[in-house]
Amino acid sequence: MKPSVLQYLKLFLLFAFGGVTTVHVPDQDVLASLHKLHVDGHFSFSDVSTAAQDFGNLSSFMPAAVLHPGSVDDIATTVRHVFLRGEHSTLTVAARGHGHSLRGQCQAAGGIIIKMESLQTARMQVHSGASPYVDASGGELWINVLHETFKYGLAPKSWTDYLHLTIGGTLSNAGVSGQTFRHGPQISNVKELEIVTGRGDIFTCSPEKNSDLFHAALGGLGQFGIITRARIALEPAPNMVRWIRVLYSDFTSFTEDQEMLISAERTFDYIEGFVIINRTGILNNWRSSFNPQDPVWASQFESDGRVLFCLEMTKNYNPDEADNMEQMSATSSSWIGCIPLRSN
Numbered sequence: 001m002k003p004s005v006l007q008y009l010k011l012f013l014l015f016a017f018g019g020v021t022t023v024h025v026p027d028q029d030v031l032a033s034l035h036k037l038h039v040d041g042h043f044s045f046s047d048v049s050t051a052a053q054d055f056g057n058l059s060s061f062m063p064a065a066v067l068h069p070g071s072v073d074d075i076a077t078t079v080r081h082v083f084l085r086g087e088h089s090t091l092t093v094a095a096r097g098h099g100h101s102l103r104g105q106c107q108a109a110g111g112i113i114i115k116m117e118s119l120q121t122a123r124m125q126v127h128s129g130a131s132p133y134v135d136a137s138g139g140e141l142w143i144n145v146l147h148e149t150f151k152y153g154l155a156p157k158s159w160t161d162y163l164h165l166t167i168g169g170t171l172s173n174a175g176v177s178g179q180t181f182r183h184g185p186q187i188s189n190v191k192e193l194e195i196v197t198g199r200g201d202i203f204t205c206s207p208e209k210n211s212d213l214f215h216a217a218l219g220g221l222g223q224f225g226i227i228t229r230a231r232i233a234l235e236p237a238p239n240m241v242r243w244i245r246v247l248y249s250d251f252t253s254f255t256e257d258q259e260m261l262i263s264a265e266r267t268f269d270y271i272e273g274f275v276i277i278n279r280t281g282i283l284n285n286w287r288s289s290f291n292p293q294d295p296v297w298a299s300q301f302e303s304d305g306r307v308l309f310c311l312e313m314t315k316n317y318n319p320d321e322a323d324n325m326e327q328m329s330a331t332s333s334s335w336i337g338c339i340p341l342r343s344n
């Protein structure tokens with residue numbers, strides 16, 4: 001079927017006024033074929049513009065449709081449908097986690113977006129015991145995983161700093177934070193995956209079973225299949241955490257100290273370094289690590305626009321070890337606060 005006059009008009013306006021969104025005129029045949037698919041969830045065809053955005057705000061590709069999957073089978077049916085259109089078809093499909101990509105990785109120009117956060121099929125299942133783990137949906141946010149596992153006194157071994165990211169989104173990359181020096185990135189702390197492959201088949205894989213698929217999908221940028229469930233390794237959550245941050249103006253001292261700390265035998269439980277471009281508003285940025293009420297920081301941030309470096313460390317401890325922690329803190333260059341993580 002030929003594109004309508006309205007669609008030509010949209011394209012003309014886009015070229016004439018130089019919009020940043022890349023609009024693909026939806027192929028009517030594609031839309032009709034998706035209407036015929038039987039899914040437990042539903043497809044959106046009109047209100048799809050939010051799926052043409054991501055955190056980076058650099059690329060914007062309008063999809064033809066968004067699938068809100070009601071089941072893993074919905075994802076398999078949709079991917080199989082795209083596969084069966086054959087190698088000459090230009091129809092693409094992409095999973096979308098929380099849309100925190102920077103360059104359109106979770107978008108599909110004129111294609112189908114699978115909104116993973118809609119996949120709320122099975123409740124999260126926490127298994128305690130000698131090697132505890134949680135089974136969670138690929139579209140689950142890490143912050144929800146933390147809240148659920150805390151109920152059992154457990155927490156994932158490896159984190160990202162920012163927790164409003166999905167399991168599938170970070171396991172397709174790496175998932176790096178201050179525990180990586182000890183446990184490896186998040187992709188090194190997965191026991192099993194359920195994956196919908198590019199042919200629309202559903203596989204369970206692990207280091208022992210379908211191991212090629214397992215290792216390809218972890219860090220595979222979504223190119224080896226869609227992660228619909230992951231089994232994440234857990235460890236006992238700490239009772240208390242001492243949080244210490246040290247500011248540097250000299251890069252060499254900063255990196256030397258960081259290397260010394262991550263290679264030391266008795267060291268912190270979390271070590272991360274980051275660069276601070278000293279500018280207005282840094283006290284209230286998304287990390288919210290710095291407290292404007294704190295007199296130490298308030299004075300140190302007046303640094304004439306210099307770039308600063310920060311080492312952030314935490315030490316886990318039990319309430320009965322509080323005196324030892326006071327001594328340790330006194331010998332540290334700086335400490336900020338003591339955060340109770342759970343009460344029992």
Ligand SMILES: Cc1cc2nc3c(=O)[nH]c(=O)nc-3n(C[C@H](O)[C@H](O)[C@H](O)COP(=O)(O)OP(=O)(O)OC[C@H]3O[C@@H](n4cnc5c(N)ncnc54)[C@H](O)[C@@H]3O)c2cc1C
Pocket residue numbers: 054055094095096097098099100101102105106107116138139159160161162164165166167168169170172173174175176177221222223225226227228286
């Ligand atoms: C504010 C902010 C803080 C960040 N902090 C950290 C950090 O501390 N550590 C770190 O490692 N990274 C961090 N990142 C980067 C982040 O981990 C990646 O951008 C991640 O891909 C975003 O996850 P998402 O759930 O938003 O996925 P999306 O951006 O929606 O998707 C990312 C990619 O994964 C694919 N994908 C999504 N879901 C699935 C799935 N279920 N199966 C297969 N493929 C899938 C998508 O198609 C896309 O290619 C941060 C990003 C931002 C914006």
